[in-house]
Amino acid sequence: MRNYDILKTYCKKIFLIGNGNFWYEENTIGDDRGLFYRACGALLFFVYAFMTVLEIMAALMGDFPEDEKRDSTSFAVSHTIVMIKIFSVIANKSLIKTLNHKMVTVCQSYEEQPLMAEKYKIMKINVVAYFVIVYGSCACFVFEGLRKVFAGSHFVTVVTYYPSFEDDSALAMFIRVFNTLVLFVMMVTMIVSVDSFTMVYIIMYKYKFITLRHYFEKMREEVERLHHAGDNDLAAEKLASGLVEGIEMHSTIIKLSKDIDTAFGTVMALQLCQSSGSAVSILLQIALADDLKFAAAGKLIFFVVALFFLLGLFLCNAGEITHQASLVSDAxxxxxxxxxxxRLNTTSRRNIRQLVLLAMMQAQRPLVMKAFKMLELSYGTFLLVLRSTYSVFALFYAQNK
Structure with missing residues (x-):
């Protein structure tokens, strides 16, 4: 599946859930400047923001049992970060439109169908797996809420300042169910507009370097074929023009990293903070709980897995970008x-060996993806976060014991 089709499909879904039109072609998806569309989008985000504010109030001022107090804190932190991530993507809509066009057109002529099919398969597996994990966590919150109903309490998933714990009125029940529906819709916005969109961009960017490497490998095969056929003049011309085009594509691809950092750097940096911080709190809940029910344990475990799964997708694929970029030099x-x-080294005013040297010098500069130009996105950072999270958890666990 081509980058054009993948990104256009994503932009259609983002438009349908009210986040605006991110596609660079006018009048192909929809008009996000209409009054009705803007009103619907504003209403949706007002509901998200209002629920998040009530979660923060519950965490700071609410009088709830210990388990609901912990849930309110987890949701308040997580949903605040989710809102910031959503707004950071929307704020960069113009840049992302331009980036979509560049991501579609760069190396487009040299994208091989088997490689594109492999890329699409990886994207699909990662998105589906993340979707299942996130909604598995949401389902466990619902099951735990139903268990409380059968145990004689009230149904609750998202803990907000209102209704209070003692309020079992019909209105309170309606609000708790409504908050659950808002949670499920909010997760759709988070997955489609932010998390999986960012992940797809990172994977797509990684395959740009793989495509470029294959371009140079195919150029070598063509030069070898012409050389063995005895047509050295044509081989020299092909090599010189191919090197110039390859250098230009490589330069354009490298420049894309700055745009990706600007558009999605906030998302990746916040995810790193959220995964490490929230995981410590949730792991402590699991470790210190005396009588943790299956559904309650499931929702916490799914929550931690979702946090680290997404972080792993971001950091490991970003680390793979560094690796694939380093292979271009050898190609x-x-x-x-x-x-x-x-005697044919200089042709059409182009010195072939100087072009090779220039291209290799450009390719040997280490390309390391960063968030906020400070946090390296790599395998090492992912392992460091895992080790640091466990170290902090072990320290707090020992103190609480």
Whole structure:
């Protein structure tokens, strides 16, 4: 599946859930400047924001049992971060429109169908797995709420300042059920507009470097074929023009990293903070609870898995970008320049060996994806977060014991 189709499909879904039109082609998806569309989007985000404020109030001022107090704190922190991530993406809508166009057009002529099919398969598996984990966690919150009803209490998933714990009126029941529905809709917005959108961009960017590497490898095969056929003049011309085009594509791809950091850096940085901070709190809840029911344990475990699964997708795929970018240098070196006779080294005012040297110098600069130009997004950072999270958890657990 082409990048054009993938990104356009994503932009359609983002438009349908009220976050605006991110597609660069006018009048192909919909008009997000209409009064009705803006009113619906504003109402949706007002509901999200109002529920988040009530969660924060419950965490700071609410009088709830210990388990609901912990849930209110977890939701208050997580949903505040979710709201910031959503707004950060919407604030960069113009940049993302431009980025969509660049991501579609760069290397488009050299994208191979098997490679694109492999990319799409990886994206699909990751998105579906993340979707299942997130809604598995939400389902466990619902099951725990139903268990409380059968135990003689009231149904609750999202703990908000109102209604209070003692309020079992019909209105209170309606609000608790309504909050659950808002939670499920909010998760759709989070998954489609922010988390999986960011993940798809990182994977797509990684495959740009793989495509470029294959471009240089195919150029070597073409040069070798012409050399063995005895047509060294044409081989030199093909190599010179191919190197120039490859250098230009490589330069454009590298520049995309700055745009990706600007558009999605906040999302990845906040996810790193959320995964490490929230995981410590949730792990302590599991470890210190005396009588933790199956549904209650399930919702906490799913929550932690979702946090680290998404963080792993961000950091490991970003680390893979660094790895794939480093392989381009070798592909350039083995492009076939040594097959060109010295008398043909300079053709059409282009010195082939100087072009190879220039391309390799550009490719050997380490490309490390960063969030906020400070936090390295790599395998090492992911392992560091895991170790640090466990260390902090073990410290707090020992103190509480």
């Amino acid at each position: 350039i070196f083995y492009c076939g320049w040594q097959l060109v006779p010295p």
